[in-house]
Amino acid sequence: MSSIRWIVAAALAGMTLTALAASEAELTREARALVKQYAHRLKHELKHALSEEGVTxxxxxxxxxxxxxxxxxSDASGWxxxxxxxxxxxxxxxxxxxxxKVLESFERRKAAGEPVARIDHAEVVTQKGRRWFRYMKAIPTQKVCLKCHGGDISEDVREALDASYPFDQARGFKEGDIRGAFTLKRALD
Ligand code: HEC
Incomplete structure (x- = not known):
């Protein structure tokens, strides 16, 4: 290949990479906005249910x-x-x-001092022959969560949880722990 062709090829490859990076940034913004919406609706529902119906x-x-x-x-967004x-x-x-793997890396990042509310991760992965944009965001345990996810859960709540979730492992959390994560994905092709 002549040198001019090399230069053109390299420039095109560079442009593709830049376009990819731009779309990844855009997809990350979209994922973050969806998480906000989802978290807001969950919290609203939880608050409403707690005040209307009590913990159980x-x-x-x-x-x-x-x-x-x-x-x-998911249905409204295509994610x-x-x-x-x-x-x-x-x-x-x-x-x-x-x-x-990502949840484990979140625990390491928390242990290294990163504030849980800011921990997230975005990546393009190939799985089962398709390319996916995947995004996860850590969910901090707040005080209100302890009623059902803490170490000192009241008797009636424990009974109600046991009845619906015989394999429940989501207890014993402390305020500030990573309770879990929001996880989003979208097919890229
Ligand atoms: C009234 C009890 C109650 C409270 C309070 C509560 N949760 Fe939960 N949580 C549940 C139940 C029940 C489920 C299982 C939901 C299902 O069946 O899909 C759950 C599931 C979850 C899950 C999904 C992962 C899993 O283990 O299945 C996360 C993450 C979570 N809760 C985080 C929180 C956070 C963060 C808070 C505080 C802001 C909170 N929860 C407060 C009862 C509660």
Whole structure:
């Protein structure tokens, strides 16, 4: 190849990389906005259920509403929008291999001093022959979460949780722990 062709080829490759980086930044912005929307709706639903129905009643609201809200945000956006965790309550939220790896890296980042509320990760991955844009954002444990995810859960709440979630591992969290993560993906081709 003549040198001019090399230069043109290199410039085109550079442009493609720049375009890719720009679209990744754009997709990350989109994912962050969807997480905000999803988190806001979940929190609103939780607050409402806690004040109207008390803690045991709110468990049912979480069981029914949390997956519904995820499905609604997914349908409206064309993304898959879920929650997952290394210590699960619902078996519908089981992480895949990539999500486990990212959740473990979030724990390391927290241990290194990064504020949990700022921990997130975006990546383009090839899985089952398709390219995906994937994004995860850590969910900090707040005081209100401890009623159902803390170490000192009241008897009636424990019973209600045991009845619906016999394999529940999502207890024993402290304020500031990583409770889990929002996990989003979108096919790129
Ligand atoms: C009223 C009890 C209750 C409170 C309070 C509560 N949760 Fe949950 N949480 C649940 C239930 C029940 C589920 C399982 C939902 C389902 O079946 O999809 C759940 C599931 C989750 C999951 C999905 C992963 C998994 O383990 O299945 C995350 C993440 C989560 N909760 C985070 C939080 C955070 C953060 C807070 C505080 C802002 C919070 N929860 C407060 C009851 C509660």
């Amino acid at each position: 009643g709110a468990i049912k609201a979480c069981r029914v509403k949390a997956p519904d809200i995820g499905a609604e945000v 898959s929008v879920r929650r997952t965790s290394l210590k699960l309550r619902s078996l519908d939220d089981v992480p895949d291999k990539w999500e486990v």
